[in-house]
Amino acid sequence: MAEQMSVSSQEHGLxxxxxxxxxxxxxxAFKERTLSGDQERWPLRSALGATYLDEDFIELFDVADLEELGLSGYMAQGLGIAADEITEARRQLDTVEGYVLIVLSKAFDGVKQTLTPRRPLRWIGTFKEEGAGVQFKPLQSEAAKGSVSDTPNAKTKNPHLMVMAAILALPILITLIALIVWLIAW
Structure with missing residues (x-):
C-alpha cells in the first residue's frame, strides 16, 4: 500500500x-495536463494522489540542471530550507539523479486532502521552509529619522458639527433634485 501524507487546510511552509x-x-507526457471532454488527465497529480494541485507551486526538473549547486544547495538557497534540515538529509539529497518533483504547501491552496504517492514518484523527504529572521535595525533613510512625538497634532473635527452640516445639506439636495425633475418633466 502506498504511504499516505496528510495535508491540512492550514498547512504552510512545507x-x-x-x-x-x-x-x-x-x-x-507525465507533467502535461490534457482535457478530454469533461475529463482532465494529469498523470503527475494522479501519481501524487492529490485531489487538488496548483501547478504554479510545483517544480519538475532534472537535477543535472543544478550543476555544482546540487539539490541540497538548491533547497537551501532557492527554497529557504533550514540549514540543519539540509545537513541531516544532504547525503540522501545529493545522491538523487534524474528528475525531481518539488511540491510546496501553496500547491494545495488550503484544500485538506490525503496524498497517496505512487510510482513513478518516490518520496525523498518533507522539509520546513525557514522563516525570515526578524531584525530590529534602525532605518537608514533621512525620512525615517525623528520620533513620533515630533509630528504635529492633527486637527480633530467635531463629529457633532459634521452631523449638523449633513442635516442642513439634505433639504438643499432634495430641493435641487425636485427642481431638476420638474424641469425635465415640463
Whole structure:
C-alpha cells in the first residue's frame, strides 16, 4: 500500500521532495495536463494522489540542471530550507539523479486532502521552509529619522458639527433634485 501524507487546510511552509523514476523522454507526457471532454488527465497529480494541485507551486526538473549547486544547495538557497534540515538529509539529497518533483504547501491552496504517492514518484523527504529572521535595525533613510512625538497634532473635527452640516445639506439636495425633475418633466 502506498504511504499516505496528510495535508491540512492550514498547512504552510512545507516542501515535499520526490524522485521521479521515469526516463527523460517520458517526463513531458507525465507533467502535461490534457482535457478530454469533461475529463482532465494529469498523470503527475494522479501519481501524487492529490485531489487538488496548483501547478504554479510545483517544480519538475532534472537535477543535472543544478550543476555544482546540487539539490541540497538548491533547497537551501532557492527554497529557504533550514540549514540543519539540509545537513541531516544532504547525503540522501545529493545522491538523487534524474528528475525531481518539488511540491510546496501553496500547491494545495488550503484544500485538506490525503496524498497517496505512487510510482513513478518516490518520496525523498518533507522539509520546513525557514522563516525570515526578524531584525530590529534602525532605518537608514533621512525620512525615517525623528520620533513620533515630533509630528504635529492633527486637527480633530467635531463629529457633532459634521452631523449638523449633513442635516442642513439634505433639504438643499432634495430641493435641487425636485427642481431638476420638474424641469425635465415640463
Amino acid at each position: 516542501v515535499r521532495v520526490f524522485a521521479v523514476d521515469l526516463p527523460a523522454e517520458d517526463i513531458a
